[in-house]
Amino acid sequence: MASIRRRGDRWQCRVTRHGFPPETKSFATKAEAETWARSIEVAMDRGTHQNRASVERTSLADILARYAEEVSPGKKGAKDEAIRLNALRANKLGKYALANLSAAAVAKFRDERLRAVSAATVLRDLALLSSVLNHARREWGFPVENAVQSIRKPRQPQGRERVLSDDEEARLLTASAPVGRRSPWLQPIIILALETAMRRGELLALRWEHVSLDKRTALLPDTKNGTRRLVPLSPRAIDTLRHLPRSIDGSVFPISAPALHLRFKLACKRAGIDELRLHDLRHTATTRLSEKLPNLAELSAVTGHKSLQMLKRYYHPNAERLADRLAAAVA
Structure with missing residues (x-):
């Protein structure tokens, strides 16, 4: 009863x-x-009541911080996610109590970010x-609705x-090319990326103990998809690896991701190439490999794509080459 x-x-x-x-x-x-008392009593009678004290005194920034501490470290992209979580915490959206985090508030955040x-x-x-928000509800017991599910999402670019x-x-x-003070790792990374379709993280995590020049393979024990992958090495890739200096720590490419990003950007500027990212080399490699490996199962085994839909995003055929192949098939 209420008093x-x-x-x-x-x-x-x-x-x-x-x-x-x-x-x-x-x-x-x-x-x-x-x-308020009547609404609480009715909810208790129906069995739908949930204690709201926790969501009224807990802010979105609080659970973002907890998520960053307890959940993110176990993910592949923990570093990138930590940056994004910190940015969300610093946003004024983070000041909302979970009880007040409405769809309107999230929609306003969306529009301002856009x-x-x-x-x-x-x-x-x-x-x-x-x-x-889903984790907070399912794992931590916060009676919070996922306001993100109620708003309109921007169109997928x-x-x-x-x-x-x-x-x-x-x-x-x-x-x-490693001339003067240029890094000796950039050109080999570019060649390996074009020959194997490896991701940046896979290239930087590659170790000599997982490379077999005799068997012409490179083992990726822990990929983005959470599975190991054995990558075949082309003659060009093998020749590149043979001429690499060996790092004392066993890394094939002892260079950090930020340093690689900067050096690749400078190389593109020297080459007069616009709008090129390192990840575009994976698109290029997938497209080229598709001409040598028309079997989709074999192609996805090399590139590490788990679905045909994702594989298609990285396959960009040349219309003129397709026309030549059609003409050859008719002949």
Whole structure:
């Protein structure tokens, strides 16, 4: 039952019911307290009541911090996710109590972000926020609704279709040659990326103990998809690896991701190549490998794509070459 009493200039309501923890809340008027008490009692009678105290005193920033500490470290992209979580915490959205995190508040966050960053970035922010809210509800027991599921999402942008041409490849390799103070690792990484379709993280994690030049394979024990993959090495890839200096720590490419990003950007500038990212080399490699491995199962085994839909995002055939193959088939 409910008990209501005056405390100073507020009305305190306390609802007690067998089988439920006591619920207490203060209101400006006695009528508000009575209305709230009735709603709590009805919810208890129906078995739908949930204690709201935890979501009223816990902010979104609080659970973002907890997620960063307890959940993110076990993920593949922990470092990148930590940066995104910190940005969400710093945003004014993080100041909302979970009880007040409405769809309107998240929609406003979406619109403000869209004015500053791309739709793809906003989609990643919303996906992470949705994961955090779902985890808070399922694993930590917070009675919070996932407001992200109620809002309109930005349209998924068209996937990148940037493929390196033969001329651009020649210029890029010249610009990345280890001359003077240039890194000895950049050009070999570019060649390996084009020959194997390995991801940046896979290349940087590659170790000599997992490379067999005799068997012409490179083992990736822990990929982005969480499975190991044995990558076949082309003659060009093997020749590149044979001429690499050996690092004392066993890494094939002892260079950090930020340093690689900077050196690749500078090499593109020297080569006069615009709008090229290191990940575009994976698109290029997948497209080239598809001409040598028309069997999709074999191609996906090399590239590590788990679905045909994802594989298609990385396959960008040349229309003229397809026309030549059609003409050859008719002849």
